[in-house]
Structure formats: C-alpha cells, structure tokens
Amino acid sequence: MKSSHLITKEEILKLYKPIDSKAHKGTQGHAVIIAGSYGKIGAAVLASKSCLKSGCGLVTTFIPKCGYQILQISIPEVMTVTDENTNFITNIHLPLIPQAVGIGPGIGKELGTQKALFEFLRVNKAPLVLDADALNIISENLSWLELVPEDTILTPHPKELERLIGKWNSEAEKFQKTIAFSEKYKVIIVMKGAPTFIINRTSVYENTTGNAALATAGSGDTLTGILTSLLAQGYEPKYASKIGVYLHGLTADLALPKTGYESFTASTIIKYLGKAFLELEN
Ligand SMILES: NC(=O)C1=CN([C@@H]2O[C@H](COP(=O)(O)OP(=O)(O)OC[C@H]3O[C@@H](n4cnc5c(N)ncnc54)[C@H](O)[C@@H]3O)[C@@H](O)[C@H]2O)[C@@H](O)CC1
Numbered sequence: 001m002k003s004s005h006l007i008t009k010e011e012i013l014k015l016y017k018p019i020d021s022k023a024h025k026g027t028q029g030h031a032v033i034i035a036g037s038y039g040k041i042g043a044a045v046l047a048s049k050s051c052l053k054s055g056c057g058l059v060t061t062f063i064p065k066c067g068y069q070i071l072q073i074s075i076p077e078v079m080t081v082t083d084e085n086t087n088f089i090t091n092i093h094l095p096l097i098p099q100a101v102g103i104g105p106g107i108g109k110e111l112g113t114q115k116a117l118f119e120f121l122r123v124n125k126a127p128l129v130l131d132a133d134a135l136n137i138i139s140e141n142l143s144w145l146e147l148v149p150e151d152t153i154l155t156p157h158p159k160e161l162e163r164l165i166g167k168w169n170s171e172a173e174k175f176q177k178t179i180a181f182s183e184k185y186k187v188i189i190v191m192k193g194a195p196t197f198i199i200n201r202t203s204v205y206e207n208t209t210g211n212a213a214l215a216t217a218g219s220g221d222t223l224t225g226i227l228t229s230l231l232a233q234g235y236e237p238k239y240a241s242k243i244g245v246y247l248h249g250l251t252a253d254l255a256l257p258k259t260g261y262e263s264f265t266a267s268t269i270i271k272y273l274g275k276a277f278l279e280l281e282n
C-alpha cells in the first residue's frame with residue numbers, strides 16, 4: 001500500500017487562519033447547502049448547522065418545500081430557498097453567488113433530482129463538496145465529473161466509494177483505484193472510514209483524529225457542512241479537506257470522555273465544534 005502522510009495537529013496549526021478582528025459576515029463567506037428530501041430533512045439541518053458553526057458568515061440552504069418550516073425552526077440563523085417541488089429537489093435556483101456549495105446529503109435519487117443535479121453542475125462555478133446521493137447519482141454518470149471545478153471534494157464512505165470506483169480485492173487495490181480516479185477527474189477524495197484518508201492525486205494523507213463514536217447517523221452530513229464552510233471562507237480545497245476531517249474527528253475525541261461511545265450523536269459533533277476550533281488557538 002502507498003505510504004501516507006499523517007494529518008497532525010502541528011500541520012493543521014500551520015494551515016488554520018484565525019478570524020480577523022475586523023471580519024464581518026460579508027467577509028466570512030456565504031456557503032450554500034443543497035440537501036434533504038421528505039424524511040431526510042435532518043440531513044439538511046445537520047449539514048447546515050455544522051456549516052454555520054465552522055466559521056462562515058452566511059449559510060443558505062436549498063431544500064424541497066417540505067423542509068421549509070423544519071429548517072427555519074431548527075436553525076433561525078440559516079436562510080432557506082425552496083424548490084418548487086414538495087418532497088424532493090427538481091430545479092436548483094440560487095438567488096445569490098455562493099463562495100462554496102455542499103450538495104448531496106439526503107437528496108435521494110429521484111429522476112427529477114438527477115436532472116437538477118446535472119443542470120446545477122453545468123452552471124456551477126463555486127468550489128464544491130459532493131456527498132451522499134450526489135455521489136450515488138454521479139456513480140451512474142461519471143462523465144458529469146468533467147463539469148465540476150478542479151479540486152472538487154468528494155466525501156464517499158466505503159459503499160459510496162465502491163459505487164464510484166468499482167469493487168476492490170485488497171486495500172492496496174482500493175488505494176490504487178482511488179488515486180487513479182483522483183488523477184483522472186482532478187478531484188480530491190475524502191475516503192471516509194476508520195481512519196479517514198484524503199487522496200489528492202498521488203498524495204495520500206491519513207487523519208489522526210476520530211473514533212468509533214462517529215459511527216452514527218448523520219456523522220458524514222456534518223462533515224459536508226464543515227468542509228463547505230471552510231471552502232466558503234477561502235481555504236483552498238487541499239487545505240479545507242485536511243482541516244475539516246481533522247476538526248470533525250477531534251469533536252469525537254473531545255466529547256468521548258463526556259458522552260461515551262453510545263450516546264454520541266451527529267448533534268454532538270456540532271456541539272463540540274467550538275471546543276475543537278479552540279484547540280487550534282493554542
Ligand atoms: N437524518 C437524516 O436525514 C440522515 C440522512 N442520511 C442520508 O441517507 C441517505 C442514505 O445514506 P446511507 O449512507 O445510509 O446509505 P448507503 O446505501 O449509501 O450506505 C449504506 C451502506 O453502506 C455501508 N457502509 C456505510 N459506512 C460504511 C463503512 N464505514 N464501512 C463499511 N460499510 C459501510 C453500510 O453497511 C450500508 O450497506 C443519504 O442521502 C444520506 O445523506 C444519512 O446521512 C443518515 C441521517
């Protein structure tokens with residue numbers, strides 16, 4: 001297997017940029033989260049909340065109509081734009097130019113959503129995070145990856161990775177295929193797992209934070225929010241991916257003594273984001 005570089009606190013401290021004292025919401029970046037469908041609006045809530053709590057100035061969330069009240073009541077700080085369709089996304093129209101977009105958690109794979117994703121990828125110029133059902137749809141339409149900005153961040157869990165690159169017979173083959181995929185499509189792949197690896201062309205980085213408490217629903221949705229927020233703040237994708245996976249894992253390491261493995265939920269990740277960021281202030 002290819003040797004990897006460890007993502008350590010020392011490295012993250014070099015990449016992290018503390019918030020400027022003159023910052024205002026307009027300088028902190030406007031992130032857009034496109035997520036959710038009937039029964040999975042929670043994915044949109046988790047991604048949006050973690051996005052907002054990772055430092056960007058403004059978050060707009062695009063959801064199907066059925067998510068409107070849920071979003072507005074769950075997170076009053078987040079602005080919402082709704083699709084004309086009730087239960088799933090069919091036409092992504094954004095009344096703003098975002099600094100970054102995270103798309104995919106909970107959107108499902110309805111035909112209308114597939115078409116909406118294609119149209120969105122055709123017009124989008126903003127730095128991008130692709131997760132969950134966006135990846136599942138793209139797995140069946142790999143040429144769409146030619147439309148995404150260079151260094152778009154893909155965040156597959158092992159099953160989603162398999163859908164993208166096909167089955168592997170060994171760990172070595174998994175890495176080899178993922179590297180080839182990253183090179184071919186010029187994308188960064190966050191290979192989620194225990195531990196998470198980041199594949200950027202032929203470079204392989206291994207995260208050093210996180211534990212099995214993260215094995216809980218919505219854990220990946222919050223990572224999408226964190227990564228999108230960092231991109232919106234102007235971090236280059238190669239740095240945003242490292243800082244994001246490091247902080248995401250760190251929330252679990254910091255929370256574990258208080259929550260134990262069992263009671264840790266994706267909302268705990270969001271709760272501990274502040275403590276994780278404070279670790280970078282030392
Ligand atoms: N509250 C919500 O609204 C939630 C919505 N979610 C959304 O639900 C949709 C379906 O996502 P799923 O990921 O559940 O479905 P998938 O079918 O993509 O993945 C589930 C499969 O992947 C396997 N898998 C996952 N992680 C693995 C690992 N680390 N090692 C080995 N196998 C692994 C599981 O065993 C299972 O077979 C997505 O759109 C997702 O964003 C989920 O994020 C859960 C929470």
Ligand SMILES: Nc1ncnc2c1ncn2[C@@H]1O[C@H](COP(=O)(O)OP(=O)(O)O)[C@@H](O)[C@H]1O
Pocket residue numbers: 132157192193194195196210211212213214215216217218219220221222223
């Ligand atoms: N045992 C584990 N150790 C460390 N991290 C884990 C473990 N299990 C899951 N994770 C992390 O939790 C997240 C799960 O993401 P994902 O499967 O997409 O969740 P969901 O779709 O439910 O939001 C990933 O970041 C993964 O690395």
Ligand SMILES: [Mg+2]
Pocket residue numbers: 131132157220221
């Ligand atoms: Mg997921």
